[in-house]
Amino acid sequence: MKIAYAMINCNRRDGSARAVNEVAERLARKHEVHLYARKAEDLDLSKIAWHRIPGVNWAEVIDFGSYYMEVNRRVRPGQFEIVHSIGCNTQRGNVVTIQNIQPAKKIILDRLGREEKVSPARRLTRWLYLNATCAAEKRLYQQRAGKKAPMFLPVSRGVAAELTKHYDIGAAQVKIVPNAADTERFKPMGEADRMSWRKINKVPTDRLMAIFAGGEWARKGLDFAVQAMGQLKDVPLTLFVAGDDADRTRFMNMAREAGAADNIIFGGFRKDMPQALAAADLFLFPSWYEAFSLATIEAAACGLPVVASRINGTEDFITPGETGDFVKHHASDVAAVLRRLCAQPQHLKVMGENARRRVEENYTWDRIAQMTEEAYQAYLNSSN
Template identity: 30%
Template sequence: MRVLMLTDYFAPHSGGGVERVVLELSRALTGLGLEVAVVTLAAPGAPRAEILAGVRVERVGALSLTPVLGLQSAFAPRLYGRALTFCARFRPDIIHAHNIFFVASAVAPWLKMRLGVPLVTTMHLGSLERLDGLHRWAARLYEVSVGRWILRHSDLVVAVGDAVRDHARSLGVTPDRLITIPNSVAAPPARVPPAGVSPTGYPLTPPRVVFVGRLIVNKGPHLLVNAAGDVLQKDPRVEFHFVGDGPLRNRLEAEVARRGYGRQFRFWGLRDDVPDILSSATLFVRPSLLEGMPLAVLEAMVCGVPVIATRVGGTAELIQDGETGWLVEPGDARGLATAILALLRDPPQRRRLAANARNRAERHIGWDAAAAHLRAEYARLLGKAPPARRPA
């Protein structure tokens, strides 16, 4: 069975959650005996074509619109033609598009109609209601037009969590075409804590607050910078570490410099040692305005780092407030600062939350089950297994 994955971004040349989900699923499906190829957009420093972990990758040139719009978006006029040419060689049995907001997903229905093969679409995001006015209006306009068109032409829609599933239903996806396959997470490698770090992974001094994610509006890094002001007034020892890149990076660095916080902030960019950075974190913070099933939150939980996150999308499916982490309201920088300070002052609470979070996250370790579920659904769509009505 040959599967063509479509995604605007793909690891390791981009560090967001969707691209890592696509990479891990592709690896696991390859391990199950499927042939998997990925068509994605070009990335700085990435070759036009390569093979990663047995997965064929084809990249197409594109113009990023993210710096202009503030939301992930690109213009790729050659994408459909290049994808069609690639398909003539690869001959996929299944097309699997990821994230209805990606331009690669917008060409998926055209490829389906041209090739006559089933289309699977994974929705990675839930409700847009917490985005600010202009971003919410633009994203919603796209979602109810192009997004619904993609979903209408999809033979199967995969939601990464219950909140995303509910949102898919609100967009008109019928239960017989909708399943839920939660995101998984790789087990963190065993390691000896670095110097100055406790055996449980907490830095002895100074306290470190870590953010991991794309530096875009809907992940909320600007809210953490705003909250940091209140935190540093009360505890000037605290360091803030940002892992990831994106169009907000220059603006965030300029704002940090303007406020005179330069010594307390570190912008790491894309890293391949995220578990090591997490292992030295006192707290992990994810102040998102929009989420599906956040991979970075799962990674922090499985690494045993206490989490403060916002009550959006599937985050509340991972974080039971007060038990496996703390939840704050999206957009509330002052409330975020209060939560950070409270947990920094309460080591026993941090240890309790971290232990509970690690236990909760263990059920998500490993991508084999998710890949096996997908393989069964692919086979059903191809008529190689008896159809069965499944609860979404």
């Protein structure tokens, strides 16, 4: 097959971009693979033809708009058998990986945005970006008479439901292809290495460690985690926050006001995420909206039980009491679940082992590449 991937920036830091890198590298061993991207980092280009798309990478809406227009101009109809667009990056896409549905995400961001302390310029550019991507999604996802529908590859059951809720996709094929983890990089560590990492990063070695990962802290529910820690002062638990956010000061103040500052470590952006995750005892993620968080799968690959809100992706992965547990969007509920789990440290280890096993069985990049290749064949063999 002759395959083109459309993704603005490809790297192994951003979730959706990482998926392109992992799948494209594997399929390039068998097929002719082209990549239309502004940047291609941490990617083996020995078998991939990279077509660099120039443009302005700030603000987000200009970055998207300039890329979108140029890739639509460069990729011509009939040039490739498969044009795999990550979201609505190109109108030429005939296979589309869907990491999120912008109108569904916009509802959450609009609500949370009232509390965020960000600049008016940031609010404006975010609003423009969300509206531009919503319009681009509608042009690509909505069925059109006389045109073969794309095949949609949502990353979770929840995203598949959002797709059909917000768009009339007609007879388009839908196949769930989840995210995955690199099980060689993200894996459990031995006890000595875990304690060594904790000492270096000033995490008490005589306490349990919960880890939260990511940016966009308001959307990912860090406030619930911080406030819950204020109710757990008698529990030997430290929360390590890996990542950063423009509203960092507000969350640090929140920790002080909750009386939890001594038990929360704001660890900043990490280049050692596999080690940071493996050093913890559980992954805490009370997010409002995700498609299927890569951090969730990577934490599970490191042998951590996943304690998360019931959202897209976690609904597919978590079996309560077996691979983790669910929490509600309320600090008291988060605190109650953490208190119960921290009283069962041995069970935390068992759930972590189960979570790792589930990743090995269902969420490896080799498996995802195979599922993607099968989806391409199904699309080419279909008449709809």
